[in-house]
Amino acid sequence: MTYVIHGATGAQGAPVVSALAAAGKPVTALTRNEHAVVDGARVVAAGYSSAADLTDAYRGAAGVFVHLPVSSEEDRKIFAGNILTAVRAARPARVVFSTSGFPIDPAIGGPSATLVAGLADSGVSHAVIAPELYLENLLMPYVIDSVRERGVLPYAIRADFPVSWASHLDIADVAVALFERTDVSGVVSVGQYPAITGPDLAAAFATRLGRDVVFEPITPEQLRTALAPLMGAGAAADVAAAYQVMSTMPGRSITPETSAQKLLGVTPRTTSQWLADVGV
Secondary structure, eight states, rough: EEEEEETSSSTTTTHHHHHHHTTTTEEEEESSSSOOOOTTTTEOOOOOOHHHHHHHHHHTTSSEEOOOOOOHHHHHHHHHHHHHHHHHHOOEEEEEEOEEEEEEEOOOOOHHHHHHHHHHHHHHHHEEEEEBBGGGGSSSHHHHHHHHHSSEEEESSTTTTOOBBBBHHHHHHHHHHHOTTTTOOEEEESSSSSOBOHHHHHHHHHHHTTTOOOEEEEEEEEHHHHHHHHHHHHHHHHHHHHHHHHTTOOBOOOOOOGGGGHHOOOOOOHHHHHHHHHHH
């Protein structure tokens, strides 16, 4: 039985493939490119847009790691529906879904919330990984170039806004643990605790780079402008809108009671550890 990993060549799926392969597990990498080469994995071309392809890929799987890509809300709704159709038909032994920081509150709704509710109703063993914000966001050119060139870390949060940051590497660690720990179900929060602020991030960069680095809050509109050339106008506008909503919140901290630290004994990297791991 194999472990099926969505986005196996991307930022979220690739670390999961690597972690499972390092543990000696058989891995099937799902990609849109049938000619892709993924170290430690068998490659299968299957996209979110085909429930039939997903059903074939999930059938007989020991586990499936899935996350919804950054795309239009309408596409994400279709993808969530196709994933649920495939899970119900193929009935893999275990599904681990990473929310990628998107809301899963039924009162708010949205594709991620629909997927979480559908998995709960499917009768298939599953768990939900719930990160807040990804440290990899700080590697976007508008951030890391500014840090290196100006000693300024710009980000679209207030200076006093605490966040339980997590990395894609942390998500992979938790996903592998959840494939093993089938006794753990429901939502598992992933991120640093206590939560840290923008100036805390800047201090970690300063220590790592051996130079002064200060934090600079930017507006969601500035974020949209910075992201549009990288991900397209529509996706950038959606991200900026999410940060506009975030600006009204007190912070984004995980809940200790549902944390990976408590439920799995997996402690996410500090910002300094992450910087060292990714070679900044």
